[in-house]
Structures are given as C-alpha cells and as structure tokens.
Amino acid sequence: MNRGRTSTTTPGKSRFDDIYNRPDPRAYFRRLAPLQYEIPHQAQDAFRRARADRAAAGDTGGPVTVLDLCCSYGINAALLNHDLTLAELYAHYTGPEAQSLTTTELIDLDKEFYASRRREDATPAIGLDAADQAVRYALAVGLLDEGYAENLEQHAPSEQLRRAVAGTGLITVTGGIGYITRRTFEALLECAEIPLWVTAFVLRTVDYEPVISALADFGLATETDPAHAYPQRLFTGSAEQRNAVEQARLLGHDPTGLEAEGRYYTRLYQSRPRAA
Template sequence: MAVSPVSTASGKTRFDDIYNQPDPRAYVRRLAPLDYEIPHHAQDVFRRTRADRSAADGTDGPVTVLDLCCSYGFNAALLNHHLTLAELYAHYTSPEVDALTSAELIEHDKKFYAARRRADAAPVIGLDTADHAVQYALAVGLLDHAYAENLEHHPPSPRLRRAVADTGLITVTGGVGYITHRTFQALLESARVPIWVSAFVLRSVSYQLVIAQLAAHGLITETHSAQTYPQRRFTSAAEQRRAVEQVLAAGDDPIGLESEGRYHTRLYQSRPRSE
C-alpha cells in the first residue's frame, strides 16, 4: 500500500491523491486497510441527534443536515440508508464494481442507494473543497445539494447561504483541523433556524476556537472527556509520535489510546442555550 507524504504542519499523513477522484474506490482501497472507522461510530450518533433536533421543533418532520468535509458522501450514506460502513467498504472493493468506469459506477450506485433508502431519510447538504467527490455524491443521490467551496478563504456563495438558512444540524467527522472557526462562523451567520452541531474531533486538534465561535452564536457545547472514538490506525511511527506529542500538549493522556496505534476522536455536541 502506498503511503502519501506526511504534512509538516500537522504531522498527519496526507491522502490528497484519493480525496478528489471521480468515485470513491481509491479512497476505500487506501483507508479501509487502515481501519478508518469514524463514520461507523458517527452513524448512530448522527441519527439520534437528528431525531432529537426534530423533536426540539415539536415535530417528527425532516431536519436538513449539513455535512462538513463530506467527501464522497459516506456520512449521508450511513445516515439515510440501510447500510453499514463495512458494507460500503465491501461494495467499493467488490469485483462487480472494480471493472466499471466512473460513469458506469455512478449509474450502478444510483440503484444501489435507492434500493436501500430509509423511510426517515433527511435532506443532506454536502460541503467540501473536493469538487469531484461532492459531484459524485450528488450524482448518485447521497446529497440533495453539494457545494465545493472553501469558507476558510472565501465567503459562502449566495446559493450556499440560502441552503444553510434552513439547516437544522451540522455534522463533521474528522474535518476539524482542515477547517477552523472561520468556516463555522460563515455558516452560522447564514443560519435562520436554530442550528445544532455534532462534531467528532481528533484529540490531537484543538476545538476551543470553534467552541468560542459557537458560543458567540448562542450555542452551548458539551463533551464527555472520558469517552473517545477511534478514527484510524497510524500510517507510520512518525505520524504516531507527532500525534502523541499533540495530545500531551493539549493536556490529555495518550496511554491506551494514541499510544496503542490509532488516532482517537472526542464527540462534541452543541445546541442553543434554550434547548
């Protein structure tokens, strides 16, 4: 398995070559052997949070979800379909799809996902700088709207602002660090209904500036510091060493977690003070 270079800024291995392909097959072939599992842990959390957000409105109607750093739409796939992450990995590594062109795979996957659509499926907006990845997710029906925009450097487009206006829940698995409080600020300034945030954040990355930005918009953030969720195995001793250093610098203990060979995340849930 080829390993991409390590980023000098974060110490994390870079996977730039697989994040913006016309379809997810290379992404799965690279990350599945590393036990990339955070979407699995997020599946039930996001479903429960979506239900709680709907109940807060006093209805059981659909809540629009905005998935940050959505890539190929796997969080949307797991949220809205009768599927597990293991089944997604098996699908994209199967001989059946291996020989297909990207265009053929898109047509195949339209039927694949439509046959597994849940009755309680929610509208999902995808936001990521990877334009090919979000277009795939949109084409196969995982996303209702897709935006390839970088809110770290540019304000949201008018179309994205209108989409965010009706968003009730923002989700993210592992994207914090690539995106910062600036992205959250831009989104929250576009919100017109009470918005909740459910974020899985690496313990090697600080979330404090995001928490402060959420608080400035009336959201209270809670986390259970003792509970963590594994993300993936380290690609090298150098990546592990840097992660351990960052966790220690944040005042956390890596023993039994990062010291055992995996990145770990913490779940942060943010809601309006009134709720």
C-alpha cells in the same frame, strides 16, 4: 475544507491528497481499508440521535435538513439516510464488481444501490467540501440533495449556499476539524435562520476550543464526555504516531491506551442552543 490539503492545526498527520478528490470513491476505500478508518461508523448512530433530538426540538418547518462538513463522497449521508454499514461500503467499493466498471457505470450502479437502501426516515442532506469531484459524485448517485464545492476558510459562501444553510437544522462533521476552523463555522452560522445545532467528532490531537468559542458567540453551548474516545484509524507509521502522542499530551490528554497503542482517537462534541 478539502481534507487532502495541508493544515497548520494538524502537524505531522499523513496526507492523502490523491484519494480525496477523484471522480468516484474506489481509491478512497482501497487506501483507507488497511488503516481501518472507521469514524463514519462511529458517527452513524450519534448523527441519527442528534437528528432525532433536533426534530423533537421543533422550529425546522419539516424534516431536519443536515449539512455535512467536509462531506467528501457523501459517506456520512449514506450512513445517515440508508440501511447500510461502513463495512458494507468497504465491501462494495473494493469488491471485484466495482473494480471492473468505468466511473459512469459505477454511478449508474450506485444510483440503484443507494435507492434500494433508502430509509423511510431519510431527511434532506447537504454536502460541503472543497473537493469538487467528490461532491459531484455524491450528487450524481443521490446521496446529497444539494452539494457545494466551496472553501469557506478562503471565501465567503455563495448565495446558493447561504440559502441552503438558512433552512438547515443540524451540522455534522467527522474528519474535517483541523482542516476547517472557526472561520467556516462563523460563515455558516451567519446564514442560519433557524436554530442550528452542531455534532462534531474531533481528533484528540486538534484544539477544538476556538470553534467552541465561536459557537458560543452564536448562542450555542457545547458538551463533551472527556472519558469517551472514538477510534478513527490506525497510524500510517511510527512518525505519525509519535507526533499524535505529542499533540495529545500538549492538549492535556493522556495517550495511554489510545494514541500510544497505535491509532487516532476522537471526541464527540454536541453544540446546541443554551435554551435547549
């Protein structure tokens, strides 16, 4: 679940182990800015719409609790629950003020930074990631109401996580598919006590069918628009691009105008109960 780890389902993809589990996200934003990493921006409106749809469906007993998989430093929660853009987060964490601070000082700054931008429609946010330091940061600055540093690919969920998932109405994920598999989704859905929807952005180089099959076993039907692709980031070099083009083709996707032009692309998958 820590996206810095090697995955058998994303061969040839560059690793960023050194930035995924720091005490704060400054190195993460500095490293990814030149690569134009933008999938949290692409997901912002989609996640808000999915949350609104989930609320309209009822059965949540209150505001929709959102569980973000591979939550890292809480970026998706920041964009979901605050009047912020991803560009503003890049500016915040790569700017001179943030660079001069200790981690403790940055956390104090970020508590005020996020609190002052909290939306009126903000709802409870839970984060799950094996990167324990990243999760602690997201909790410390108030982006997450609950955070769990657990790897469900290797271990069963803790009792605390089980209780948290029991009341969750929506699962979101942007960059994690390929590092997490159907095992993580099965473990979470087994804990659900109310209908649990899933909104996932998945690289076109990754086979999502095993997850779709697992979700179907729990009564969820998955829809996607194969004609709509969302940019994720630039490739780190020609070797990564060649591999991505090959993987996309192996999965039946045409890389022309997409991976062949120099960056990763994703598809959006919406999984909801068949009755919905």
